[in-house]
Amino acid sequence: MASIQLKIYSAALKTRTNVNVFLPSLLPDQNGATKRKHDFTTYYETHKDFPVLYLLHGTFGDEGDWQRFTRIEDYARNHNLAVVMPYGENSFYRDTDAGKDYETYITQELPQVIQWMFPVSKKREDTFIGGLSMGGTGAVRLGLAHPEIYGYTIGLSAVTDPIENLIDKEEFTVWSHAFVNSEHGQGSADDLYDLADKAMKSEKVRTKLYLAVGTGDFLYEGNCKYHEYLEKIGYEHVFSTGEGIHNFDFWDPQIRKAIHEWLPLQSAGRVAGL
Template sequence: MAVQPFSFFSAALFARKVCQVYVPDSYHLDEDRRYPVVYLLHGLHGDETSWTVKGNAEATLDALIASRELSESIVVMPNDGGYGHGTFYVNWYDGTGRFEDYILQDLIPTIDHEFRTIADRSKRAVCGLSMGGYGAFALALRNPDVFSAAASISGALVSVSLMTPQDLRSDTTPRIMGPMYGPYAKELDLHVLAGRRVKDEARPALHFNCGRSDFLFPANQAFKALLDQLGYPHEYMEFEGDHQWSYFSEHLTDALRFIEKALQVTEPAR
C-alpha cells in the first residue's frame, strides 16, 4: 500500500493545494478496476499530513484491508483549506473563503478525474476528527447527493441552540457563521441539518464516537439525544479516552468499519 502527495488547483480558493492519497496495492495491477473513496479530514491546527504522521492511518488502512474489514479503497486526506487555525470545511459568512466549495467543486471532481474512483455517492464517504468530525457531518448532511455515509471521531458536533453569547467572543466564530440566531448560522447547525434529512430516503448514514474524558463529550451526547428524538438511525459509541491522537488513531477503525457496512448496502444512483 502507498500514500502519495497529490497537488491540484482550487478555483474556489484560487490557490494550489495538496492532499495525501492512499491507494491499495491492486490499484497498479488492474487498470480497469475502480474503487470506493473515503475522504479523511483533519482537525484544528492540522493539515493534510496529520492522519499519516500523527494518526498512523496508513498502517490502520493496511490492516483493515488485509483482514477484509475494509474493502480496497482510495482514501483522500485533504487540507481543510489552510486558513487561520482551521476552516471547519464550510463557506465562511464573512467571505473569507469558500471552503465547502473547495471540497465539493474542486477536490472531489479532481480526484474522480485523476484516480479510478467509483464516482457515485453510493461509494463515497467522509470521516474526520474533532473539527473534521464536524466537517464530515456538515458536508454529508448538507450534500446527501455527494456522500452516502459520514463518520466523526471526537467531533466538534456543535449546534447554535447550545451556544451562548460567550461562544462568540472568539474572533473566528462570528466570521464563520455570522449572527448567532441568523439564517446563515442555521445552515451550519448540525441539529437543524439532521432534522431536515431525517425523512429523506437517501439520508447519509452516520457514525460517531467520543471519549468520556473529552471536552467535546457533552456535545456528542447532545447530538445523540437529538438523533434519538428525531428517529434518525445512527451508530454511536463512547469509550474511555481524551481528546488526543492515541484515541483518534485507535478509534479510526470503528469509523472505517461502519463506513464499510454503509457503503455495502447503498445502491448506486440510477
C-alpha cells in the same frame, strides 16, 4: 498503498492547496513475491472504482495529520480503500466571506479532481467523509447537507452544540474568519440538529452516521445529547464511546473500527510479515 502528495490550484479557494492521497496498489501476495515470475497486468486490469474516504483534519492541523498520528494507511490497505486528506485551514470547512469556499471545494471541486486523476468510484454508496474535532464537525455537517454525495459519514469528537458557543463576535478566535457576515445560530446551515431533522423529513437519501467521542472529552456531553436527539427522531446512526479524551489515542482506534467494522468494505487480503 501508493502515497501521493498533490499541490493543486483550487478555483473555489483561489489559491494553491495541498492534498495527500492513499491509493490501493499492488501487494506482494497479489504478485508472487517469493517467485521469479511476476504478474502485475491482472491487478491493474481488474482493480478500479475504489471506494474513497475523504478525511478532514482538526483545528491547527493539516493534510498530513492522519498520516503522522494514525495507522490510516494500514487500515485502508486492508480494504482497498482510497483515502483523500485535504488541507482545510481553520475554516470549519465552510464557504467564507473572504472568498475561500471550503464547502464548495470539499463537496464539488475536490471530488471532481480526484475522480479525474484516480480510479475511484463515483457512486455515493462508495463515497465516504470523515473527520476529527473541527473536521468531525465539518464531516457531519457536509454529510447531512449533501447526502447525494456521501453514503456514509464519520464524525470523531465533533462539535455538536450550537457553533455560536465557540464564536464570540466581540473577541478574536482562530475560527473568526470562517464566520464573518454569516448566520450560524439555530436553524442555520451549521445547526446539526436542524440538518438531521430536515434530513428525516426529506424524501431524499440520507447519509449514515458514525459518531464517536471519549468519555473524558470536553465534547462528550454535547455528543451524548446529539445522539439522544438522533434516536428521538429515528435517524440511523452508530454512537461509539469509551475511555479517552480529545486526542489521537482515542481517534486512531475509532477510525480503525469505523473502517473495519462499519463501512461497507471487503477485506483486500495481504501477506503478513513481508
